[in-house]
Amino acid sequence: MIRQTNYHLILKQLLLSVFSFFIISCNTTHPYTLPDHNKLATAYYQEDRQWYLDNIPFFECSDKQIEQTYYYRWKLYKAHIRNVGDSRYVITEFINHMPWDREPFCTINAASMHHIYEGRWLKDNRYMDGYTNYLFQDGGNDRKYSESVADAAYARYLVNADATFVTKHLDSMKYSYEHWNDHWDSTKNLYYIPAMPDATEYTIASIDASGGKDGFEGGEAFRPTINSYMYGNAMAISHIAALKGDKSVSNDYLQKAVALKNTIEKSLWNDSLGHFTDRFKVNNQYVRYWDFIRGRELAGMAPWYFSLPADTKKFNAAWKHVIDTTYLLGKYGLRTNEPAYEYYFKQFVYFEGQRGSQWNGPSWPYQTSQVITAMANLLNHYKQDVVTNTDYLHLLRQYTKQHFLPNGNLNLVENYDPNLGGPIVYYYWSNHYNHSSYNNLIISGLCGLRPSTGDTLEINPLIDESIDYFYLSDIRYHGHTLTLIYDKDGNRYKAGKGLTVFIDNKKADVTHSQGTYKVFVGAPVLIPPVKQASNVALNVHRKGYPLPTASVNALADTSIYQAIDGKIWYFPEITNRWTTVGSTSHTDWLAIDFGKPFEISSAKIYPFADGNTFAAPDDFTIEYQKGEQWIPVKLTPDKPVKLIGNTGNTIGFKKITATAMRITFKHELKQVAISEIEYY
Incomplete structure (x- = not known):
């Protein structure tokens, strides 16, 4: 209690x-x-x-590369925290908008479990409270991809011990769980899913189901992934129901979990490969229903992410495939499937002339962090002699090195070449990619x-x-x-x-x-949550009010809305800011019309500075509109305020009632770039 x-x-x-x-x-x-x-x-x-x-x-x-990556991952994570209004926060996966994002907040439920396992270590509960509320109460967990969000929410409870918060989502968790029945086969008592909605396009199942011609979609299979996720969710719901005192629901979901565990161990364990593998749901000219796929995949280790398999020599032996370079371990990272597979590393898809995303061999942080988490569970919960702490550190160090680009900069991208090293998918939309965990591997693992x-x-x-x-x-x-x-x-x-x-x-x-x-x-x-004042300048929808205008770069289809969209970062590789580039003046302004009056007493300004093109403004003034006039606010600091780049600058002033605010920036030698402006 x-x-x-x-x-x-x-x-x-x-x-x-x-x-x-x-x-x-x-x-x-x-x-x-x-x-x-x-x-x-x-x-x-x-x-x-x-x-x-x-x-x-x-x-x-003492391992400084691990230390550097730890701090980089918090910087990456912070960049993916998005304020969406009224103390509501979400965590994004791609740092910028993607066509397959869930609008209007640009979220994807595929990596939500990684986001929560990582974010549970933040001291400010507003971020994970807001994100969990969004996933369960606001439809954020839209099941576009397989997921283990209930398990992650319970894992967060194990850190903050807030039973009241996690139990309020019990009904939503049950609702989401039962809706996965549209992927349930009652004849096999297993869940099935194609490659793409399992967030793993071009897998063995999908490639072989196409006759080796494609594999982006299709390839429905009974997979160790989704079945393990549903086991994890069922166990979490059982625990959460017990916290709430609902013995009936707790027992019901415990029975679901135990039954699923037994079926996974019996039906998805491939004796000939000594590995958990897919079995085909598809039946066509290329593959037969219920046959095992013809190769080992890293996905077969997913059951240990939830400590699902029994502690037996037979099951534990599968881990030799993770630490053997003949199978799933490459020189520079874990392979998503083994080199013996006929279509290992065959490139099926290109984007702008470059190799596209595939799971037929490349190393993905998504699954790498999943397997390293699973290995930590093995080392903590199982009596085995297959892997050691040294194996854990070896995988962690490989994964750590993947965060460094060839030029030495820290920038995690979508996937990597485990044989030759270096990133595969590395262009605009894959920079600083939040599709995995890392700091949880340090805190709960190392x-x-x-x-x-x-x-x-x-x-x-x-x-x-x-x-x-x-x-x-x-x-x-x-x-x-x-x-x-x-x-x-x-x-x-x-x-x-x-x-x-x-x-x-x-x-x-x-x-x-x-x-x-x-x-x-x-x-x-x-510790009760602290209520946060609402940012009245926020406009996530990019239409209506608040309405931004500016002296330069003011068209609605340009960057102006990026200054009030709740997304803040200072990475030079990928932009999300309004700038004065192209201005013929040394002063430029950015105004926001709220559409109705608000009492306002502070502004928070986030300038981006790169030491080259952009610098913090030389000076600035804040005004509010009264009739046709713009009137300067009366600043509360005793000394003049100088804005600092690459952080939030809070400017207090005497409370005013305003329907519009304007900030004028002076820039003599360098341009100004504003990642975000907030008013409170």
């Missing part, structure tokens, strides 16, 4: 936490040598550091924090001798603040050898048995 806490106690706890953190971070009062969060945030995020200080767990590691419902936390770092140290701090878990420190020889942090844990900034007693650490965290503390 959650211990309800009033706001005064919460404030007291937060103040004590801040004070305690200051105390343990100050080397003059204790022997520990701990990293400075502000220095880390400044090093990785420069001017935009405050959001990260407020939201992410901080991480340091660092070993294994969320659960109990007051005692298990910690099982998946490390070997190649990791000399790691530091994971400011983790919000069950309402408490955790810090995990691993120091092989005790010289890095001066806190002792091995693992040290702080809970609410007090050193905790840690027990160690058979490689797993345990620490008593205490009863969960629920």
